[in-house]
Amino acid sequence: MAMARWEPNAQQRLQQAAGALFAERGYADVTVADIAERAGLTKRTFFNHFPDKREVLFADAAAFEAAVLKHLAAADPALAPLDAAVEALAGAGLSDLAKYGEYAATRRDLIASSTELQERDLIKTAALTAAIAAGLLEREAPPRTTAFASKAAVAVFIAACDDWIDSPRANLATLIYQELAELRRAVCGA
């Protein structure tokens, strides 16, 4: 309250405060009031910016989804649905995910520590999958194909991201195509 009440980046400040507090005490032992207080705001203001406590960790998922859709629309029309989806994810991941840097591992561990956060994570990737499926529909692919292809692409992407977090020196695109090969082996025989 001693500070000026009108600092410009409320949303971002809340995200940073939440990230710091979660890293210190864990997700469950941090209250929304705590987060707001560290950001110099109030609980009520937190809920003006985020619909619930979990969402503060998933705010940029929408931007990533938009990036994937943009890459998907720009992908070579000759590509098969699965390949187009994988390429779109790779393209968006290379630019969008690189900035996460070392924070990615912390974030992954944090999500893994709370079933609440896992649930939110799952529904976010489900939304991404559905968006990709819709994007594939624009490419004259049959609905069932889009459903399976989008799910497969996202599964490959997530597996590759996990690989990348464990060894960040590797090239994400390379990891993605390795996992894609693994998927094809698992699904269509050795």
Added chain:
Amino acid sequence: MAMARWEPNAQQRLQQAAGALFAERGYADVTVADIAERAGLTKRTFFNHFPDKREVLFADAAAFEAAVLKHLAAADPALAPLDAAVEALAGAGLSDLAKYGEYAATRRDLIASSTELQERDLIKTAALTAAIAAGLLEREAPPRTTAFASKAAVAVFIAACDDWIDSPRANLATLIYQELAELRRAVCGA
């Protein structure tokens, strides 16, 4: 082993009360106190039987998972991981899912109406997927293969269940293998 203490089926009564109330007024407009009252119990007792409000709709997921694992352990060791997983899901689904009958559609619509319930549904299928992956590991399959094969099998099973709900006269096993063929087409080329 006292069988009849008070009314013996508190858990079941709570599930039925919840199902009825959710069908009447929707998930969001029913409170836990409402459910408990209709079952002749208290809010506190509800939370003695279910860890939270959503879980009352997913109580039998554990039994289904156990059934799948049993079928998986009994599957032909010569089968490829994906085929073994699909067969296990088909076997468990045929016996366990048939008694849902017409309630299956209501339940699906209810879950579709609430993001809270979708999240819980997603984490339950994720748990099932992980269990299947662990079961496949027992069959000397490499870890990455088990991850992708279990995810693919569950995706196929869910797609087939959706088909079955829309046309319950069809044979679930047939639908499953049709969707499996669709998946292979989507992942490994036309």
Added chain:
DNA sequence: GCCAGTGATTGCACTTGGTGTAATGACTTC
């Protein structure tokens, strides 16, 4: 400089989900 307007922030009261703890009730066993 004064005044109205806009939008972010806040205070407050309230509902609901969920938990810890101690007490009560019903039923079994000795």
Added chain:
DNA sequence: GAAGTCATTACACCAAGTGCAATCACTGGC
């Protein structure tokens, strides 16, 4: 009939989330 067990209950409590009205900071017109 006393002791013991276990489900149920009462009660108090915290945290998430919402609706609503009141501020606050800053904008522009005058």
